[in-house]
Amino acid sequence: MSQMTEVEGRRLALSNLDKVLYPTGFTKGELLHYYATTAPVLLPHLRDRPLSFLRYPDGAEGQHFFAKNVPPGTPDWVKTAVVPRSGAGESGRHVLVQDMPTLMWAANLVTEFHTPQWTADAPGQADRLVFDLDPGEPATIVECCAVARWLRERLEADGFEVFAKTSGSKGLHILVPLEPVSSRWTTSYAKGLAIEAERAMTGLVVHRMARQLRPGKVFVDWSQNTAAKTTAAPYTLRARGAPTVSTPVTWDEIEACADPGELAFEADDIAPRVADHGDLLDHLFDPGHARPLPSASG
Structure with missing residues (x-):
């Protein structure tokens, strides 16, 4: 009907x-x-x-x-x-x-x-950087929060503003507004940071996708910066056991997270959060918050 x-x-x-x-x-x-x-x-x-x-x-x-x-x-x-x-x-x-x-x-x-990390008028010219933090059981979003805090500090050292949202599944997405640059450069830069994170947090982080490496660790997926890849959009519903949503979160919430349920949001949770916070990712649209990628000529 x-x-x-x-x-x-x-x-x-x-x-x-x-x-x-x-x-x-x-x-x-x-x-x-x-x-x-x-x-x-x-x-x-x-x-x-x-x-x-x-x-x-x-x-x-x-x-x-x-x-x-x-x-x-x-x-x-x-x-x-x-x-x-x-x-x-x-x-x-x-x-x-x-x-x-x-x-x-x-x-x-x-x-x-x-x-994708680019707009239709500039294919392959990324205006944002993304990391998908994906926990391998028994790790959860709590471990992702620890990795997110490290990435935030590292990215801020390179002059970036850093934002976060839940994936709407098990992990977190880290987002950074960029001055447009070739996705080849963003992918290379993101991979380098994922490798750094693995070295800094040995035993917690992996930068390779191989399933056998991931139990109990957080996979820092840098590959979603590739021009052909896409990432779940902010506020999209996800096809899970409940109507979960990829939800923007504050760094205070990430700092305080001690239980996976604290960063699990469903459709009914979003209107009150928007009323309280507005769009926590609205700076992604403001060119004044974008920064150039280090050592990238485009």
């Missing part, structure tokens, strides 16, 4: 609103409500960035698949961008979520939103 609605002058068919998407009972209607009410802080993080969608139309416990190219049936008013691919001369066309109607159309597909 579909329900027709109008969003800022665009007519949309929103389907299966009563469908349960999460084992907790969270429905598709609640998912759409979450994205609609979070739009003022979510949209700036999506705008102008070619999106990849992680779709889970049969719910969080159903099949997941990445959709990068513009889906069939996309309305003609949805803006898109051509994105270079790794093959010589190859490209794809991705959706740009520029406004509320496009956000609600995309949310109706049941999606996580994933973005």
Whole structure:
């Protein structure tokens, strides 16, 4: 069953609103409500960035698949961008979520939103640096917080401002606004810092992805700075056992975290946090907070 609605002058068919998407009972209607009410802080993080969608139309416990190219049936008013691919001369066309109607159309597909570290008008020119801190059991986000504190100090020594959010899964994402620079340079710089972190916190950090190295340690994933990679966007829902959200957090919260539950946020937690804090990542959009990458000529 579909329900027709109008969003800022665009007519949309929103389907299966009563469908349960999460084992907790969270429905598709609640998912759409979450994205609609979070739009003022979510949209700036999506705008102008070619999106990849992680779709889970049969719910969080159903099949997941990445959709990068513009889906069939996309309305003609949805803006898109051509994105270079790794093959010589190859490209794809991705959706740009520029406004509320496009956000609600995309949310109706049941999606996580994933973005590159660059905008559509400058492919491969990163305007932010990202580290994905991923704990290997029995390590948790508590251990990620210890690594995040080290990375913050190290990045600040290079003149950067440093921000953080939960991944919405088990770990943390560290974000740094940059003066635009080639993703090749950001990837090299991030890898170097991940190796430094491993040396500084032997026994806690690994910089390589190999599964056998990761139990009880935090994998500092530097590779998401590669131009072809994407990262879960701030405020996106995640396809987990509950409607968890990739949530901006304060450094005070990271300093104080002694239990994983203290940095686990779900859809219902976001509106009160935004009311209290605003968008903790809004400095990412201000060029005055961006700094050049050390030793990078672009």
